[in-house]
Amino acid sequence: MVIKEKKPNLLRKVYLYNETPAIDLDVIYICRYLSAQCPVLEIILRESFIARFYSPDLIKSLAGIWSDELLSPGYKVLSEEERLEYEAIGYRQTEKLSPQVIYHGWPLWELLKAQIPQKEASLNALHLILTPRLAVTREPDEKRFHARTVLLGQPSIISSSGLVEAPARPQEYYFWQAGYRSLGLEIPEAVIREKFADQFLTYHDSRLSEVALGYILQTIAYYFYGEAFCQDPSCRLFNAHYQKAMLAAQLTFPEFCPRHSTLFSS
Ligand SMILES: [Zn+2]
Numbered sequence: 257m258v259i260k261e262k263k264p265n266l267l268r269k270v271y272l273y274n275e276t277p278a279i280d281l282d283v284i285y286i287c288r289y290l291s292a293q294c295p296v297l298e299i300i301l302r303e304s305f306i307a308r309f310y311s312p313d314l315i316k317s318l319a320g321i322w323s324d325e326l327l328s329p330g331y332k333v334l335s336e337e338e339r340l341e342y343e344a345i346g347y348r349q350t351e352k353l354s355p356q357v358i359y360h361g362w363p364l365w366e367l368l369k370a371q372i373p374q375k376e377a378s379l380n381a382l383h384l385i386l387t388p389r390l391a392v393t394r395e396p397d398e399k400r401f402h403a404r405t406v407l408l409g410q411p412s413i414i415s416s417s418g419l420v421e422a423p424a425r426p427q428e429y430y431f432w433q434a435g436y437r438s439l440g441l442e443i444p445e446a447v448i449r450e451k452f453a454d455q456f457l458t459y460h461d462s463r464l465s466e467v468a469l470g471y472i473l474q475t476i477a478y479y480f481y482g483e484a485f486c487q488d489p490s491c492r493l494f495n496a497h498y499q500k501a502m503l504a505a506q507l508t509f510p511e512f513c514p515r516h517s518t519l520f521s522s
Contacts, residue, residue: 268297268480269381272472275304275350276388276416282465283386289469294476294520305385305411306347309371315343321363323392323401331356353388355417355459358403361391365407372411382479383411384472390417405471412475417459419467423499425456456499463507470506473520481519488513 270290274283283301290299302308306318319339334342346353372383391413392401403422407413415422429443429452436443448458457463470492477483477493485495489505491513496502510517 267380269300270297270476271300271302271376271381271383272386273302273305273308273384274386275306275347275353276386276468277351279351279460280388280416280464281386281468285465286469286472290472290476296520296522297476297480304347304350305368305371305383305387310347314367314371315347316340317367318359318364319343321360321367323358323360350388355388355390355421357389359389359391361393361404361407364389364391365409365411365413368411368413369409377410382476384475385411385413386416386468386472387413388416390415390421406475408475408478410479412479414468414471414475416464416468419464419471419502420457420459420461423456423496423502425499426452428452429456454503457503463503467502467506477516477519483516483519486513486516488515491516 272283272287272290274281276283287299287301290297306314319336319342322334322339324333342352342357368385376383391404391407393404393407394401403415403418405415405418405422432443432447432451445458457467474485474493474495483493486493488494489496489501490508490510492506492511493513493516494501494505496505512519
């Protein structure tokens with residue numbers, strides 16, 4: 257589906273692949289925003305990346321890079337056969353993809369990079385993958401794995417589950433969580449909505465599209481303009497480590513700091 261008609265002066269393309277269910281991301285809204293705000297980019301919306309470049313080998317490789325780090329309490333580690341079955345179903349029925357399944361981030365990135373056809377691997381084309389799949393990475397000097405909102409580069413991968421899971425929630429939430437878990441329970445959704453609604457994203461959150469858009473802009477800024485994350489916490493290019501800071505950067509005006517206010521128009 258081509259959202260914007262190709263014009264002769266549009267040298268940069270963004271191939272936008274979406275496998276995040278519509279309940280979480282309004283991808284048409286995202287495309288309209290990008291076409292309006294980034295007039296020098298041609299935005300090409302595609303189906304899910306895995307579906308487009310499907311092969312039995314790709315499914316097998318996906319099943320081979322699951323991470324057992326950061327698993328929720330009580331989660332049962334699946335057998336190789338069960339993992340293959342999950343992947344074979346998940347790429348076709350993306351609403352069945354679960355944030356309980358966690359991938360090693362950089363092997364996932366390498367695997368998807370290897371699928372990009374040579375003729376589309378130009379420096380002037382960014383392959384941008386929106387997915388509910390959750391990926392983790394760790395720095396060489398770190399013991400703990402961390403969930404990721406985004407993996408930058410070619411391709412760039414933005415995880416809707418990562419937007420929910422990666423930036424830290426307020427201390428008070430973890431205090432409540434520890435209390436409930438000591439009783440063998442999780443915090444009820446109703447309690448989360450009542451006490452913490454304005455403090456962090458949840459799954460199927462109506463703010464997800466707007467927040468994801470900010471991370472899409474970050475990947476475009478990095479890939480085409482060489483702009484790493486912004487230091488200004490009010491700018492959409494700010495790399496927030498806390499949910500509250502992420503919501504403030506993505507949902508309040510002005511959208512950009514003075515330095516980045518005209519970045520995408522040239
Ligand atoms: Zn900025």
